[in-house]
Amino acid sequence: MVEYTGLAAQHKAVNLGQGFPDFPPPEYVTKALAEATNGKNTLLNQYTRGYGHPRLVNVIAEVFSKVHNRPINPMSEILVTIGAYQSLYCAISGHINPDDEVIIIEPFFDCYEPMVRFAGGKPVFVALKPPQSKAGKEMHSSDWLLDMKDLEAAFTPKTRMIILNTPNNPLGKVFTKKELSDIAEICIRKNILVVSDEVYEWLIFEPYQHVRIADLPGMWERTITVRSAGKTFSVTGWKLGWSIAPANLIRNCQVALQNVTYTSPTPIQEAVAVGLEIEKERMDNKDQCYFYTLPAMLVAKRDQMADMLIKTGLTPIIPEGGYFMLADYSKLKNLPSSIMMSTEGDEPKDSRFVKWMTAEKKLATIPVSAFYSKEHKHLAENYIRFCFSKNDQTLDATRKILDDWMNEKS
Numbered sequence: 001m002v003e004y005t006g007l008a009a010q011h012k013a014v015n016l017g018q019g020f021p022d023f024p025p026p027e028y029v030t031k032a033l034a035e036a037t038n039g040k041n042t043l044l045n046q047y048t049r050g051y052g053h054p055r056l057v058n059v060i061a062e063v064f065s066k067v068h069n070r071p072i073n074p075m076s077e078i079l080v081t082i083g084a085y086q087s088l089y090c091a092i093s094g095h096i097n098p099d100d101e102v103i104i105i106e107p108f109f110d111c112y113e114p115m116v117r118f119a120g121g122k123p124v125f126v127a128l129k130p131p132q133s134k135a136g137k138e139m140h141s142s143d144w145l146l147d148m149k150d151l152e153a154a155f156t157p158k159t160r161m162i163i164l165n166t167p168n169n170p171l172g173k174v175f176t177k178k179e180l181s182d183i184a185e186i187c188i189r190k191n192i193l194v195v196s197d198e199v200y201e202w203l204i205f206e207p208y209q210h211v212r213i214a215d216l217p218g219m220w221e222r223t224i225t226v227r228s229a230g231k232t233f234s235v236t237g238w239k240l241g242w243s244i245a246p247a248n249l250i251r252n253c254q255v256a257l258q259n260v261t262y263t264s265p266t267p268i269q270e271a272v273a274v275g276l277e278i279e280k281e282r283m284d285n286k287d288q289c290y291f292y293t294l295p296a297m298l299v300a301k302r303d304q305m306a307d308m309l310i311k312t313g314l315t316p317i318i319p320e321g322g323y324f325m326l327a328d329y330s331k332l333k334n335l336p337s338s339i340m341m342s343t344e345g346d347e348p349k350d351s352r353f354v355k356w357m358t359a360e361k362k363l364a365t366i367p368v369s370a371f372y373s374k375e376h377k378h379l380a381e382n383y384i385r386f387c388f389s390k391n392d393q394t395l396d397a398t399r400k401i402l403d404d405w406m407n408e409k410s
Contacts, residue, residue: 004017004354004355004358004364004365004366004367004370005017005018005364007355007358007359007364008358008364011358011359011362011364012362013358013361013362013363013364014362014363014364014394014397014398014401015364016363016364016365016386016387016388016390016394016398017354017364017365017366017385017387018387019169019236019323019324019387019389020236020237020387020389021234021236021323021389021390021391022390022391022394023234023390023391024234025233025234025235026233026234026275026290028274028275028278029233029235029271029272029274029275030235030271032270032271032274032275033238033267033268033270033271035271036266036267036268036270036271037267044266044267044270045266045267046266047263047266048263048266048269049263050257050258050262050263051075051078051079051080051254051257051263052074052078052079052080052242052264052269053080053264053266053269053270053273054074055269055270055273056080056269056270056272056273056276057074057075057078057080057242058074058273059273059276059277059280060072060074060078060080060242060244060276061073061074061077061078062280063276063279063280063283064244066280066283067212068212068214068215068220068244069215070220072244073247076247076250076251077244077245077246077247077250078242078243078244078250079242079243079250079253079254079257080240080241080242080264080269081240081241081242081243081257081261081264082239082240082241082261082264082265083228083230083239083240083241084197084199084226084227084228084230084231084241084242085111085239085241086241086257086260086261087226087227087241087242087243087253088111088112088115088195088197088226089111089115089256089260090243090253090254090256090257090260091195091224091226091243091249091253092112092115092116092118092119092121092161092163092195093115093118093119093256094252094253094254094255094256095160095161095193095249095252096116096119096120096121096160096161097119097120097121097160098119098120098121099120099121099122099158100119100120100121100122100158100159100160100161101121101122101123101124101156101158101159101160102116102121102122102123102124102159102160102161102162102163103124103125103126103151103154103155103159103161103162103163104116104123104124104125104126104162104163104373105126105127105128105146105151105162105163105164105165105168106125106126106127106128106371106372106373106376106379107127107128107168107169107170107171107368107371107372107380108125108163108165108371108372109165109169109197109371110370110371112163113373121160121161122158123373124154124156124159125154125372125373125375125376126146126147126150126151126154127150127372127376127379128144128145128146128171128173129144129145129146129147130143130144130379130380130383131143131144131145138318139315139316139317139318139328140317140318140319140320141168141171141172141173141174141317141318141319141320141326142173142174142176142320143317144171144173144317146175146179146183148182148186151182151183151186152186155186155190155192159190159192160192160193161192161193161194161195162183162187162192162193162194162195163194163195163197164180164183164194164195164196164197164213165196165197165198166180166196166197166198166210166211166213166321167200167201167203167204167210167319167320167321167322168322169199169200169322169323169324169371170324170326170366170368170371170385171317171319171324171326172317172318172319172320172321172322172324172325172326173319173320173321174204174208174209174210174320174321175211176211177211177216180211180213180216181216183213184213184216184217184218184219187219187222188218188219188222191222192222193222193223193224193249194213194214194219194222194223194224195223195224195226196212196213196214196223196224196225196226197226198210198212198225198226198227199226199227199228199230199231199241200231200321200322200323201227202231202232202291202292202294202295203231203294203295203298203321203322203323204295204320204321205295205298205299205302205319205320205321206295206299208320208321210321212225213225214244214245220246221246223245224243224244224245224249224250224253225243225244225245226241226242226243227241227242227243227244228240228241229241229242229268229272229275231323232275232290232291233272233275233290234294238268238271238272239268240264240265240268240269240272275290279291295321298323298388298389301388301389301390301395302318302319302325302388304388304395305325305386305388305395305398306318306325308395308398308399308402308403309325309327309386309402311402311403311406312332312402312405312406313331313332313333313406314327314328314329314331314332315327315328315331317383323387323388323389324385324386324387324388325385325386325388326368326383326384326385326386327383327384327385327386328382328383329350329353329382329383329384330382335353335356336356338352339352339353339356348367348369348377348380348381349381349382350367350368350369350380350381350382350383350384351367351369351370353367353384354366354367354384357384361401361405362401363398363401363402365384365385365386366384366385367380367383367384367385368380368383368384368385369381371385
C-alpha cells in the first residue's frame with residue numbers, strides 16, 4: 001500500500017487509494033481533544049492505565065454491553081490499543097504459536113498475513129469467489145460468495161484461528177447471518193478461535209444489517225472483536241482501537257501489548273471517551289446519532305462514485321458497507337498492451353493498470369491483487385479499489401478526470 005501512496009504523491013494525483021475521509025470529524029471530538037491537552041486536568045497529558053484509560057473503557061463497556069446485549073467488564077474484557085491494527089497484532093501474537101495455522105478469508109486487509117507469520121504461524125487462504133460480470137446487471141459485494149466446502153477443507157488439526165473481516169476491506173461485503181452461522185458451526189465443532197475485524201461496523205448501508213459473530217450461540221467465548229475509533233468518528237489519524245472479548249482471551253492480548261507499547265495516548269483516549277458518551281445517549285435516535293448519520297452520508301457518495309465509474313466504462317461492485325468500492329476495468333478499450341498482458345511470471349495486471357492511471361490520468365487507486373495471497377492474485381487482476389469516503393471537492397475532481405478520459409476515448 002505504501003508504494004501506491006507514494007506514487008500518488010509523486011504524480012500529484014487525486015488520491016482515492018488510501019482509506020481515510022478528507023471531510024472533518026464531529027466538532028465535539030476535536031474540541032474534546034483540545035480540552036484534554038489544554039484543560040485544567042494536566043494529568044491528561046501523562047500516562048494513563050496501560051490497558052485502557054478508565055473513562056474510555058467504562059464508556060466502551062456501556063455502549064457495547066448494549067450492542068451485545070450482555071454485560072461487559074471494562075477492566076477485564078476490553079483492551080485499548082494504538083489503532084485497531086495493534087489490536088489485531090495483540091490478538092494474533094497473543095494466541096498463535098509456531099506452526100499454528102490461521103485461516104484468512106480473501107480478499108483480506110494486508111496486515112493479517114505478515115502478523116501471522118511474525119508470530120510463527122502459517123496463513124491458510126480461502127478466497128471468496130468473484131461473480132462473472134454480466135452485461136447490464138448491477139454487481140454487488142454480496143455476489144462474492146464463500147464456498148463452505150472450501151472453508152471446511154482448509155481446517156486441519158493444526159488450525160488455531162480464523163480471521164474474519166465484516167464489512168470487508170476492500171470489498172465492502174457484509175457477511176450475512178447465514179454465512180456467519182455456518183462459519184460459527186465449524187469453529188465450535190473444531191474448537192477454533194475467531195478474530196473478527198469489525199472496524200467498519202457502523203458503516204452499513206441500508207437495507208443491510210451488521211451481524212456480530214460474537215453474538216451467535218456458542219461464539220462469545222471464542223471471539224475477539226476488533227474495533228476502531230478512527231473509523232467510528234472519522235479520525236483515522238488518531239490511531240486508536242480496542243478489542244472486546246472474554247477475560248481469558250483479553251489477558252493474552254494484554255501480555256502482548258505490555259511488551260510492545262504498554263499504553264495509548266491519554267488525550268486521544270479522553271477525547272474518544274467524550275465522543276462515545278455523547279453518542280451513547282443518541283443511539284436510539286438515528287437522525288442524530290453519528291453512528292447512523294455517517295453511513296447515510298456515505299451511501300450518497302457511494303452512489304455518486306458508482307455513477308461516474310459506469311459512465312467511464314468501468315463496472316462497479318456496489319458495496320454494502322465501509323469506505324471502498326471495487327471496479328472491474330477489463331472492459332476499457334485502448335489501454336496500453338503492456339497493461340493487459342498476462343500476469344504469469346510478471347507484476348499483476350491490476351498493479352500495472354493502477355500505476356499507469358496514477359501517472360497518466362492523475363487518479364490514484366489500489367490494485368485489488370494486493371489483498372490476495374500469491375496463489376490467488378489472479379482472481380483480482382481485473383479489479384481496482386476506490387475510496388469514496390471523500391469530500392465533494394475530491395469527488396468532483398475525480399469526476400472531471402473521468403469525464404476528460406471518456407472524452408478522449410470518444
